Amino acid sequence: MxxxxxxxxxxxxxxxxxxxxxxxxxxxxxxxxxxxxxxxxxxxxxxxxxxxxxxxxxxxxxxxxxxxxxxxxxxxxxxxxxxxxxxxxxxxxxxxxxxxxxDMAPFFDKWARAMGSFQPKDAPDGAVPEDFAVVPPGSKARREADAGIECIGCGVCHASCDVVAWNPDYLGPAALNRAWTLVNDVRDGAQAARLAAVSGDAGCHSCHSTQSCTERCPKGLDPSSAIAGLKRRLFWDALLGRRG
Amino acid sequence: MRGQLHLWVAQRLTAAFLAVAVAVHLVTIIIAVRGGLSAADILARTRGSEAWLLFYAGFALAAGLHAAIGLRAIAAEWLGWRGRGLDLLWLGLGLATALFGIRAAWGLYHA
Missing domain, CATH: 3.10.20.30 (Beta-grasp domain)
Known part of the structure; x- marks a missing residue:
């Protein structure tokens, strides 16, 4: 053999x-x-x-x-x-x-830094909301969230990203993709803080859109587009003076 | 982080302006050269023209800021030069470059 x-x-x-x-x-x-x-x-x-x-x-x-x-x-x-x-x-x-x-800890620390956990709008103290939120499956925000929600946190995109190599503080594609799904979650109440957390040199603004993350994601997700979405959102927020 | 966001926004806005301005600039040069305009002819057109002054002052400001913000990113990624002090240095460098251009535009206006 x-x-x-x-x-x-x-x-x-x-x-x-x-x-x-x-x-x-x-x-x-x-x-x-x-x-x-x-x-x-x-x-x-x-x-x-x-x-x-x-x-x-x-x-x-x-x-x-x-x-x-x-x-x-x-x-x-x-x-x-x-x-x-x-x-x-x-x-x-x-x-x-x-x-x-x-050691995957730094990778998941970046998810925490990007505020990658759901912060309920209705029940900030963690209590169960009184009623279900209605999120139409066809709505734009729901479709944007759907596109990135299947991430299982394997770290392949983070390992494939040149910007992470240049700047170890850079949050990376997975954390930013996760943040974008939550920015599009109408039930979430921490938008201003999350957008502030993902902005700047360690955040979405360092991305060069070379799309290695999208190319290599084993789940076929598109973190590059998620990051572009964050940039677009922050651009108009800054230009129009909106805060989150 | 808001400062970094604003630098990024400034770079996108100046890029959008420069996309148009560079085209206008190049077409103007080609027309001037191929049309056989002399330096005196060109000065006659720019002297006292607020439109050209405004256009080229804007061009110089956009180019200076755009280049400095770009160099800042390259220096951060390739040389590891990061920090608030360096940001101010890049901003100063961008404005200084812009000032040279604006002085030239003023010269054409005032000649």
Missing amino acids: DRLTVRIWRGDAAGGAFAAYEVAARENQTVLDVVSEIQREQEPALAYRFACRVGMCGSCAMEVNGRARWTCRTHVRRVARPGEALTLRPLPHLPVIRDLAT
């Missing part, structure tokens, strides 16, 4: 280097299958992360041959020609814990 060479970055926050492994090259195998095989058969100390194996949880993202991807949904033959090696690194732009496992 043909062999597949896999180069895996091994190390921790202090640094590391690539180690090479060989596994059987099978007709149907995902990158995650390969990593699991190496961990079980050859390198029990190899650190990596996964949970669902079917593209629902978003925890297995790594850099595969130069691109951030979900390893569970990436067939080896899609990223490496026969005889070509696989090169795996931890997800870029995040601190490495060990080997292929990154």
